[in-house]
Amino acid sequence: MTDAPAHRITGKTRIYGILADPIHHVKTPEVMAEVFARHGVDAVLIPFHVKPEGLATLVSGLKAMENFGGFIATVPHKPAMLGLCDGVTEEARNIGAVNCVRREADGRMVGTMLDGIGFVVALRTVTGFEPAGKRAYVAGAGGAACAIAFALADSGVSHLTIANRTIDKAEALVGRLRQAHPGLSLSTDAASVADHDLVVNGTSLGMKEADAPPLDFSRLSAGQVVADAIMDPVMTPLLKAAEAIGCRIQRGLPMLQCQIELMAKHMGAIA
Ligand SMILES: NC(=O)c1ccc[n+]([C@@H]2O[C@H](COP(=O)([O-])OP(=O)(O)OC[C@H]3O[C@@H](n4cnc5c(N)ncnc54)[C@H](OP(=O)(O)O)[C@@H]3O)[C@@H](O)[C@H]2O)c1
Known part of the structure; x- marks a missing residue:
């Protein structure tokens, strides 16, 4: 800018x-x-x-x-x-x-x-990550997380986990994804972070210093791509932890x- x-x-x-x-x-x-x-x-x-x-x-x-x-x-x-x-x-x-x-x-x-399209275009251009055939974990089931989840499904991910505080909202999103993408493997298992190629924070957790972590950072590993939708701060606690582990990271601003x-x-x- x-x-x-x-x-x-x-x-x-x-x-x-x-x-x-x-x-x-x-x-x-x-x-x-x-x-x-x-x-x-x-x-x-x-x-x-x-x-x-x-x-x-x-x-x-x-x-x-x-x-x-x-x-x-x-x-x-x-x-x-x-x-x-x-x-x-x-x-x-x-x-x-x-x-x-x-x-x-x-x-x-x-x-x-348009959030989801923006996220996937940024993922491809900033990190070089192609979602097709990959396993993706999305924390959140609000506006940004839903958009990211649908865009990842449209891009051909092989599996999608939706993890959200309000489980009913995660299950409702999984239901809508299943309708639009009947063959897609889906889960709501919040503890399965390690088992994914791409890990995304689509919640608002990380905007404020006192926020709880949006997911368990200790389950991240160097081979994963880690993205955050949050733009302020530029480096969220999730992105800092992921970078320290050696993950490729994507900040929130490119999505916008x-x-x-x-x-x-x-x-x-x-x-
Ligand atoms: N980079 C971009 O272009 C872009 C675009 C859109 C949004 N964003 C960012 O994405 C973030 C989310 O936006 P949104 O529009 O999706 O918001 P939203 O619709 O209000 O959804 C908020 C999400 O965060 C979760 N959450 C909020 N407080 C929580 C807490 N204390 N504990 C656990 N989970 C909590 C909510 O869980 P519950 O369902 O349980 O309430 C929900 O999944 C914001 O930081 C926004 O600025 C960035």
């Missing part, structure tokens, strides 16, 4: 947003500013701090904002956005969450989910960078 000069906002500038709670950790405004600059688009993406109880009111208000092009939804709003959109892509419906919304000219909100142009396209900001 470079320190691009700030965009000059005028009456013609189109507005986009990112909705989150908390908001301070988001990286999308600066990453998207680079995309807008590269494409010569007169637009700005601004952070909107909204709590879950205010989400429906905000989205309803944004429908009336004529110079508003769309928004990115992140923690904790992705699952709730599914029900607040006027239309969603099949991918978003499968995953059960929305992370990018286009506001149509008539105010309709159309949602999609690899989907950012797709987000700009979905929101209609670039062709």
